[in-house]
Amino acid sequence: KAGVTQTPRYLIKTRGQQVTLSCSPISGHRSVSWYQQTPGQGLQFLFEYFSETQRNKGNFPGRFSGRQFSNSRSEMNVSTLELGDSALYLCASSFSGTVGSPLHFGNGTRLTVT
Amino acid sequence: ILNVEQSPQSLHVQEGDSTNFTCSFPSSNFYALHWYRWETAKSPEALFVMTLNGDEKKKGRISATLNTKEGYSYLYIKGSQPEDSATYLCAMNSGGYQKVTFGTGTKLQVIP
Numbered sequence: 001k002a003g004v005t006q007t008p009r010y011l012i013k014t015r016g017q018q019v020t021l022s023c024s025p026i027s028g029h030r031s032v033s034w035y036q037q038t039p040g041q042g043l044q045f046l047f048e049y050f051s052e053t054q055r056n057k058g059n060f061p062g063r064f065s066g067r068q069f070s071n072s073r074s075e076m077n078v079s080t081l082e083l084g085d086s087a088l089y090l091c092a093s094s095f096s097g098t099v100g101s102p103l104h105f106g107n108g109t110r111l112t113v114t
Numbered sequence: 115i116l117n118v119e120q121s122p123q124s125l126h127v128q129e130g131d132s133t134n135f136t137c138s139f140p141s142s143n144f145y146a147l148h149w150y151r152w153e154t155a156k157s158p159e160a161l162f163v164m165t166l167n168g169d170e171k172k173k174g175r176i177s178a179t180l181n182t183k184e185g186y187s188y189l190y191i192k193g194s195q196p197e198d199s200a201t202y203l204c205a206m207n208s209g210g211y212q213k214v215t216f217g218t219g220t221k222l223q224v225i226p
Binding site: 003004031033035040041042043044045048050055056058090092094097098099100101102103104105106107108 | 118145148150156157159160165203205207209211212213214216217218219
């Protein structure tokens, strides 16, 4: 069974640009959540999607948005990039998305904003 | 703001030693506690998810316990091996679905 796939692995953007990251969950998993990791910080929850609906959102500005498609693939978009958005972005899928379901992570997208 | 705290921040142990780390979390509004292992250049891997007070889980040489009343979980590694070197993350579900709050991790290095 293929794992969670994130593309691209690395991205370099300049301030003010926008970026779209993609996540393909494990086949059959319907919940996809996104996390940001910056140096010295734990994984910060961005949002979670289930059956194309956003169920939870973290404390991030509106520049961060996402969506999920009918095949459960998810995209995350960051508009008007700032230097502080440089981070590792991880997505995770779970089968049912219920409390107590383990998260299965992708390898992440490393975003550098210059 | 929900705070999940882990200690120590980092740890060096000799091969063969047993070790343990702590995860502290607010006991109110608790739903589930997760442990993950994150090796360098890999993705975080789920070790355990626990939901009930007094839960104990074991996977090979690694085990975990949960105390939801006092808000802590311990992760134990028996007879540490170099391949156990990784960052160990704990995380808490404080509400429905998969809104999970992570601690900053304990970085373990096992010296051969």
